[in-house]
Amino acid sequence: MLLPRLHLFAKAYPDVTLHLRTRNDLVDFKAEAFDCAIYFGHGKYSGLTSHHMMDDALVPVCSPEYAESYRLYTHPEMLAECHLLHDAAPWASASMSDEWLYWANANGISLDGPNHSFDRADLALDAAASGMGVAMGRMTYIKEFLEAGKLVAPIDKPVKSPFSYFLVYREEQEGNAKIMAFKKWLLSQLL
Numbered sequence: 001m002l003l004p005r006l007h008l009f010a011k012a013y014p015d016v017t018l019h020l021r022t023r024n025d026l027v028d029f030k031a032e033a034f035d036c037a038i039y040f041g042h043g044k045y046s047g048l049t050s051h052h053m054m055d056d057a058l059v060p061v062c063s064p065e066y067a068e069s070y071r072l073y074t075h076p077e078m079l080a081e082c083h084l085l086h087d088a089a090p091w092a093s094a095s096m097s098d099e100w101l102y103w104a105n106a107n108g109i110s111l112d113g114p115n116h117s118f119d120r121a122d123l124a125l126d127a128a129a130s131g132m133g134v135a136m137g138r139m140t141y142i143k144e145f146l147e148a149g150k151l152v153a154p155i156d157k158p159v160k161s162p163f164s165y166f167l168v169y170r171e172e173q174e175g176n177a178k179i180m181a182f183k184k185w186l187l188s189q190l191l
Contacts, residue, residue, distance in 0.1 A: 001140050009185050016178050024089035029170050036169040036179050040091050043166045053165040054190050058103045059158040061137040061151040062128050072154035083133030085124040086117040091163050099136045106159040
């Protein structure tokens with residue numbers, strides 16, 4: 001959601017230089033020179049100001065062909081036979097199966113099938129789109145995949161995610177013009 005729109009921020013704020021980094025662990029603001037970060041988590045971080053950006057929901061997704069081959073539209077129980085594609089670190093301190101387990105428990109489903117893991121959610125989604133299996137999709141990530149027909153959600157049972165997206169920065173940076181500009185712009189993109 002963010003990357004395709006960053007050019008709009010750069011155009012609106014030409015004097016702000018962007019240095020975007022992606023990673024699975026939390027930023028150590030004491031040791032690293034970051035102005036702000038976007039966390040997917042609980043929103044409570046010692047020494048940091050945290051602004052709720054948006055919630056999300058989880059739903060299994062795969063290529064249309066994969067859904068047909070496993071008859072997932074009419075036989076959702078076949079999910080147990082599918083290759084599950086995991087984001088190995090969906091949030092800080094999570095195991096690779098936490099996202100899938102959260103969704104399965106909320107829907108009363110047991111999953112013991114084969115699986116593969118990736119160190120980023122976008123890689124798991126790309127693998128799902130290529131027919132490798134079923135990935136757990138966050139609605140914010142998969143919207144464009146669904147609209148383009150690259151992915152489908154054959155088991156339409158979304159579950160509200162246990163975590164949300166937060167913009168975080170050092171408490172002493174409250175009022176920093178660059179951070180406040182990014183926060184304002186980011187919130188405008190979420191409306």
